[in-house]
């Protein structure tokens with residue numbers, strides 16, 4: 001049973017199109033991230049599902065209930081959608097103590113006093129903030145405020161939890177820690193999470209599905225590894241992954257049976273699609289996508305280049321290699337370093353190099369690659 | 373979405389309901405009066421029947437326009453001369469206010485001057501006190517024998533007779549109004565200086581620019597919008613000031629638009645008065661439009677982050693103590709001395725005689741004797757003064773409550789829907805009463821509500837009319853502080869409650885208002901204070917049963933019962949200053965926020 005369904009959702013601010021005809025099915029207990037550069041409409045989308053923003057067109061279903069329909073004039077108010085919302089700036093009420101912040105929503109539901117207390121204490125323990133219950137938000141650090149905000153959102157036990165870049169105000173170390181916590185919470189609370197971020201690493205590590213947006217348009221909606229290895233288009237390929245994917249501008253021509261000969265300056269590569277065959281026009285402009293980890297540096301490699309720069313970080317080393325003016329990024333998962341200016345040789349062993357149409361960026365297929 | 377659904381979702385949001393309601397009510401209470409004024413400039417009024425031969429009341433006529441604007445023989449005296457005087461006075465007042473207020477603001481925020489807290493508190497007193505306070509004090513000190521009666525302290529003490537230009541007319545008017553509005557400049561410019569990122573100045577300092585250059589190239593350009601804002605606000609306020617020019621200009625027949633308006637509205641040519649009011653309103657609207665064009669867009673609320681800038685203060689070194697003392701003395705001179713003079717004047721039997729034997733408590737606690745002031749009992753035994761006092765307080769509390777509450781709602785709704793046309797319209801409508809000259813506003817309400825209008829019963833002579841006009845007139849202060857308070861509150865603070873199912877009323881009373889209570893309280897304070905000391909707005913509307921302290925003061929003054937006038941003035945100043953200090957100390961609210969700081 002799909003838990004949240006968006007049908008042809010469109011949002012305009014005046015003439016400006018913030019979200020363009022978005023269709024999305026989010027299943028029960030999924031952890032979905034809305035990913036995209038800043039300004040692409042992630043927050044707007046989330047706010048529309050929560051009921052804080054009114055879509056211009058479309059339908060929204062939550063738990064098989066139509067909560068918004070522009071056609072039928074249905075617009076269920078946010079509190080009746082049984083959702084929780086975690087705001088980017090936490091939005092804690094500065095004049096209430098931590099305890100009161102969490103208890104306020106419950107008291108509003110006319111819970112008995114001892115029940116409220118029980119629930120608040122449970123949440124305080126769950127988020128490890130018991131000792132702060134008497135403090136005011138301004139007396140807490142960013143990470144502690146974040147936990148209070150989470151506790152407050154969880155208090156009423158919403159079935160769906162929306163989070164808008166909840167970790168962006170934390171420092172790198174805390175962010176790491178909170179990521180783990182959030183994943184644990186997702187399991188513990190047994191609810192659906194919809195999470196907004198512009199950080200691809202966060203999206204990759206946290207979610208069960210990534211919804212990739214660009215300028216209000218859906219680009220891809222798939223599990224993280226699928227998005228990573230089989231991106232729908234060059235934009236998605238470029239957005240996920242760090243270090244970035246190598247996108248090589250090439251011209252392609254069909255040769256032999258269904259192989260494609262790729263040319264980039266003096267470089268010549270032979271491309272063999274793995275699944276269906278691939279037809280290109282004569283000298284069609286293409287983009288060849290090569291993930292850095294799919295370039296293997298080895299002695300006796302077919303393609304020879306010169307080390308341009310290296311970034312060793314201990315766990316891995318990012319090497320930029322100059323092949324006669326074409327610079328490719330490779331990554332090596334060893335604590336080794338290379339000498340800049342030295343000659344080096346590489347091979348392409350994988351079968352997931354991607355060709356994109358240079359005109360519209362569409363993924364044309366995956367395949368093997370060999371240097372000539 | 374179709375229209376019906378759009379309407380349904382529009383009307384479900386409380387802020388939309390507030391905006392629509394306010395738009396309708398404010399159009400009725402501010403735009404309709406404007407049209408009434410326009411109509412009145414083309415109409416024959418009953419007192420004009422003699423002049424406009426063969427006409428009947430209500431006939432359309434171009435008489436007023438011709439006489440006021442296009443009659444070479446009369447227009448100069450009636451209109452152009454007072455108009456030029458008004459412009460001159462307003463411009464001079466602006467310059468004086470910005471110079472004095474800006475200098476004090478700069479000294480307090482940027483140098484190591486002493487007594488900063490005391491200066492900050494006392495400097496806004498001239499604004500809190502009724503504007504004529506300083507005018508009366510000026511006369512008490514510098515009156516010469518032009519008007520007859522006893523000369524002021526200065527002449528009594530030194531024997532030197534002050535020249536007319538010094539005692540009366542534009543010079544003292546500019547100084548008195550300038551002092552009255554200098555707090556505007558102090559608050560607005562001081563606010564910017566305090567919130568402005570000190571890094572900007574420090575960056576320049578590192579580049580080895582000298583202090584003067586920093587001031588000229590960095591500080592001044594940054595405070596320029598605040599200066600302009602001050603200029604425009606003060607200009608329109610000074611333009612509609614009535615009491616000060618009336619006190620200081622009348623002895624030398626120096627007329628400005630407001631005094632002309634009072635004469636004509638009260639006298640034989642209301643049509644002239646309405647035309648002058650209309651012109652003043654148009655100038656006000658023009659100023660508002662300019663204000664918005666110049667700074668409206670650029671005014672950024674995000675600068676108010678509460679970051680404490682720890683810029684190194686300029687050391688005044690050797691002149692620190694002398695300068696501090698000098699400033700303090702100036703402030704005390706302006707704030708305290710007038711009060712002392714009122715107190716003294718209210719205790720002396722025969723004006724001008726300051727010997728100890730002439731002192732009497734007659735005018736405070738005497739039971740009244742037939743020889744003095746028609747047997748009027750002393751202040752504390754005078755039932756009509758008690759009536760006036762309670763009316764004043766009741767009126768001010770009611771007006772403050774209504775204006776302040778509407779200001780919160782307006783601020784909430786305006787910010788909630790910001791950038792929409794409706795919200796801009798309501799924002800401007802709520803500010804519009806500020807531009808209405810009080811006297812003309814009063815005259816219009818008088819004629820508008822004399823008869824039953826729709827479901828509104830005739831209000832003439834009723835207390836409700838005073839409350840209504842006061843609430844509308846002071847809404848601008850309240851809505852300004854409401855808007856600035858809401859701008860500082862992120863939208864999510866409320867949405868966090870919305871999504872939990874907390875009702876709108878509870879969100880307002882339990883979340884929004886408690887968080888911004890200081891700012892909102894300021895929205896109550898300024899209307900209270902302004903109402904307590906308002907004269908020209910109510911002067912045409914009060915009746916014996918609804919009289920208030922200020923109109924009584926005016927009456928006593930006209931009758932020449934100087935001691936009562938001084939005593940009442942002292943009472944008004946006392947109430948106003950005391951309530952300001954108490955509210956300020958207890959809640960932290962201050963008039964600053966209503967002005968826009």
Ligand SMILES: Nc1ncnc2c1ncn2[C@@H]1O[C@H](COP(=O)(O)OP(=O)(O)O)[C@@H](O)[C@H]1O
Pocket residue numbers: 013016018036037038039040041042043044045
């Ligand atoms: N209330 C609004 N009025 C006008 N434009 C808006 C409003 N909210 C968002 N936008 C615009 O819509 C676009 C998408 O915004 P948003 O959803 O906040 O982006 P994201 O969260 O992905 O950074 C942005 O270009 C933003 O400027």
Ligand SMILES: [Mg+2]
Pocket residue numbers: 042043044
């Ligand atoms: Mg966002």
